[in-house]
Amino acid sequence: MEKRVTFKGWLLPLILLTPQIIVSAVFFFYPAGQAVWQSLFIPDPFGLRSQFVGLGNFEYLLGDPYYRASFVTTAIFSILVTVVSMGMALWLALLADRLIKGSGVYRTLLIWPYAVAPAVAGVLWLFMFNTRVGVVSWYLGLLGYDWNHVLNGSEAMGLVVVASSWGRISYNFLFFLAGLQAIPRSVIEAAAIDGAHFWTRFRTIVFPLLSPTTFFLLVVNVVYAFFETFGVIHTITGGGPQQSTTILVYKVFSDGFVGQDLGSSAAQSVILLFVVGILTVVQFKFIERRVHY
Amino acid sequence: MATIKLDNIHKSFGKTKVIHGVSIDVKEGEFIVIVGPSGCGKSTLLRMVAGLETVSEGEIRIDDRRVNEAEPMDRDIAMVFQNYALYPHMSVFDNMAYGLKIARLPRAEIEDRVATAAKMLQLEPYLARKPRELSGGQRQRVAMGRAIVRKPAAFLFDEPLSNLDAKLRVQMRLEIKALQKELGITSLYVTHDQIEAMTLADRMIVMNAGRADQIGAPLEVYANPQTAFVAGFIGSPATNFLPGADLGVQAQSLAVRPEHMELAAPGKGRIDATLTFAEALGAETLLHFRLASGDVVTTRQDGTAPVPAPGSTAGLNWSEDHQILFDGNGMRLPAG
Numbered sequence: 001m002e003k004r005v006t007f008k009g010w011l012l013p014l015i016l017l018t019p020q021i022i023v024s025a026v027f028f029f030y031p032a033g034q035a036v037w038q039s040l041f042i043p044d045p046f047g048l049r050s051q052f053v054g055l056g057n058f059e060y061l062l063g064d065p066y067y068r069a070s071f072v073t074t075a076i077f078s079i080l081v082t083v084v085s086m087g088m089a090l091w092l093a094l095l096a097d098r099l100i101k102g103s104g105v106y107r108t109l110l111i112w113p114y115a116v117a118p119a120v121a122g123v124l125w126l127f128m129f130n131t132r133v134g135v136v137s138w139y140l141g142l143l144g145y146d147w148n149h150v151l152n153g154s155e156a157m158g159l160v161v162v163a164s165s166w167g168r169i170s171y172n173f174l175f176f177l178a179g180l181q182a183i184p185r186s187v188i189e190a191a192a193i194d195g196a197h198f199w200t201r202f203r204t205i206v207f208p209l210l211s212p213t214t215f216f217l218l219v220v221n222v223v224y225a226f227f228e229t230f231g232v233i234h235t236i237t238g239g240g241p242q243q244s245t246t247i248l249v250y251k252v253f254s255d256g257f258v259g260q261d262l263g264s265s266a267a268q269s270v271i272l273l274f275v276v277g278i279l280t281v282v283q284f285k286f287i288e289r290r291v292h293y
Numbered sequence: 294m295a296t297i298k299l300d301n302i303h304k305s306f307g308k309t310k311v312i313h314g315v316s317i318d319v320k321e322g323e324f325i326v327i328v329g330p331s332g333c334g335k336s337t338l339l340r341m342v343a344g345l346e347t348v349s350e351g352e353i354r355i356d357d358r359r360v361n362e363a364e365p366m367d368r369d370i371a372m373v374f375q376n377y378a379l380y381p382h383m384s385v386f387d388n389m390a391y392g393l394k395i396a397r398l399p400r401a402e403i404e405d406r407v408a409t410a411a412k413m414l415q416l417e418p419y420l421a422r423k424p425r426e427l428s429g430g431q432r433q434r435v436a437m438g439r440a441i442v443r444k445p446a447a448f449l450f451d452e453p454l455s456n457l458d459a460k461l462r463v464q465m466r467l468e469i470k471a472l473q474k475e476l477g478i479t480s481l482y483v484t485h486d487q488i489e490a491m492t493l494a495d496r497m498i499v500m501n502a503g504r505a506d507q508i509g510a511p512l513e514v515y516a517n518p519q520t521a522f523v524a525g526f527i528g529s530p531a532t533n534f535l536p537g538a539d540l541g542v543q544a545q546s547l548a549v550r551p552e553h554m555e556l557a558a559p560g561k562g563r564i565d566a567t568l569t570f571a572e573a574l575g576a577e578t579l580l581h582f583r584l585a586s587g588d589v590v591t592t593r594q595d596g597t598a599p600v601p602a603p604g605s606t607a608g609l610n611w612s613e614d615h616q617i618l619f620d621g622n623g624m625r626l627p628a629g
Contacts, residue, residue: 185376189345192393194439195366204391208382 002095032273038266050263067244067251067268069204074247077161078225086166086217089172090186094202096173097180114170117230125163126236149237153244160245163236164229172217180206206271221285226275241292248272294448295356295369295479296321297342300557303350304503313503322477328490330498330526336451338500339483343372343449356446371440372449375456377432379424380437386420387409389438391591396497397444401486413472430461441476443520450474450482454489467493468622486526491515499523521623524548530579533590537618540564544618544626551579552593553615556601562608566590570601582609 007013039057041050061067096106116124128136129149137147149155181207189200195267207214230249234237239254246254248268256265297319304312312334319325322576327335328609340346342353344365353360360368379388386407396575411417414434424432433453440448453469454462470493473480478539486488490497491511491531500508500516507514518524524532525559537544540563559565566582569589575596582590590609 133595149313184376184378186374186376187380189343189365190372190378190439191380191391192345193343193365193370193372195395195444197366200395205380 022153035266035273038262039270040263042263043260045164053263054229057263058241058271061264061267061271069243070248070251071245073157073243074226075243077157077229077245077247079166079223081164081168081223081229082218084161085168085221086172086214087218088165089169090176091170093173094179096177104275110173111170114165114174117166117231118164118167118229119235121167122160122163122232122235125166125232127160129159139239151241151243156241156245160229160233160236164225164232168221168224172221175217176210176212179210185208216283219279223276223279226279248275294534296354297447297479297481298354298357299338299342299351300354301351302341302348302353304334304336304341304346305349308386311503312341312349315498315500316351317498317505317508319479319481320480322495324473324480324495326482326490326494326497328484328487328494328497328526330485333500334503335483335485335500336462339449339451339481342368342447342481343370344368355464369446370449371443371445371447372438372451373433373440373453375452379426379432379435381424384423384618385416385427385435385438388424388435392439392443399555405444407449410441413441414438415503428605429457430465431605433457433465435562437472441472448478448480448482450480452484452591453482454484454486455512458560462489469493483509487529489529499526501526502624512626518548518617519625520621521548521625524619528593530593533592534619535564535584535590536586539584539586542618545621546619548617548619549611549615550593551593553611554579554590555610556592556594557608557610559606562610564609565588565606566609567606568601568603570603573600582607 011269025222040052042053042057043050043088044112092110096110099106115123126134128134129147130152131137131148134147140147145156147155149159187205188201191205196204203270226247227249230253233245233247233250237245238249249272252272255261255282257264257267299315299317299319302312303310315338317325322392329335330453338469340353341348344360344363351375355370367490372558389410389479390403393406400407407416407514411420414437416431416434416438417597419427419431419435422590424435426616427435432543433456436453450469454465458464460613466489469482476612482489482493494506494511494584496510498515500519507519507523509517514523515527518527518532523535526532526546527622528550531547532550533554534546535547537547539546564584569581569583571581572579573596577596578593578594578598578600580592582592584586586589592609613628616628618628620626
């Protein structure tokens, strides 16, 4: 039964809600409103005056090949980050779930990367792959491979994907492990007695029973790849080479703060706001009917 | 159908020994019930036969083939779990057909076998449903159906009725018995419920702290318990243990079942006792007495027999044929 607290007047609930409302208003509604407002103007070259252009910024953006290319880059980047981080996490979780001795140590070590801030993770990977002093690129050189993510767009993309996925594996691992441990042992044993070997069990029993976790992580990881990988990209590639790693969020920054085109930057933010909205709706729709088997 | 042979089975988890040597020869088609209190190792024993636990020492043979090292799937057994262990994302049909699909049986044969089992278990209307849409008893039947369709050499039951309510448990007990007789498949059945053991078993293994205290037909075990533990565990209400010294016998304790106790006038019985309270159950009445030594004794009499007043003293009497003597280690002593 649902317990509801009822208030007699309006005053107390209002006082209790005020802090949250103020925080939301100052840090969310006001800047969001400002972004919408700014997206309707273009500033002059000196930043002294702005001119109202209606939806001109949006029109220009949607016709801009660089912006459309950034959409494609973002899609590739998000898919790769999601697949790599979830795939690795699931594999590690399967191994950890089978572990009996020392599982505590194993789990703790696997969770640590999550505590590393994206920008720091970016620098770590950058050092390893640095074209001149990086350990990994040096070994690759010995093998006859000339690693240079500063010039090669695919290598740059590969590096930011790996760096962004790394910390994320920990997060996904936790959820997958919890999901695996929620599957009753006897169901797995019943399948084993029914004749299913490890991979058959995984395909027909474990993976279907994990699907609520998998779907949840899918949404969360896409959101992460879209919006929270700025630090990684900024430290490793700065969006280059030739915009090959400029995802939408990074373009908001580089057009607005580097290029000083605040109107276009604001319009891009508004577009991203819609993307967030859509992803949130998908997530909520899903959470409502979490258990679908 | 198959024989199962357990030869001096031991099991340790790390340094903890949980089973200390259990042996039994199970004949083809026999229904064996392994009964004992929680933690006596009965489920572990069954799981070793299933291949879900390794055998620390000893040998398990199914149909005279050593299976110690065989995977569960290579032992030709089917198991019914306490929590049913149905695949929650599959329909009843798919649950039952799962093992057959993995064995790559032809589609027609799978459908035929599932249909036969569903008919036998009255599950026909539910084949398209998911387990969560079924009642506890129906889920239990699906678990049974999943075992039956594979036509295994042996059934293993791990407390299959524990999660059902009392009424359904009685009904399912009868169904399991009837089904096993009809199919004639060798079965091992683990339970902590001595009534299930008495009613289902051809022979039962009474386990106590990792040892098989006694193996035998239910009535044989009931009438001739070989240890004090077996005498106390089998039968409800439990056997009375009286101090041997007070009755002038050369034994630590003397066991008499409640139904073998008779009331006599004070001083006229073998021992005097004070009635603490009486439980009238309708068909029968249970009288709880306290002896001078502090031991509690229960007697059982017909529901129509007169009941003494609580607090009154009565003599207790029994035939010497019905008393069993145990030594200080709980082992049975010869009569006399």
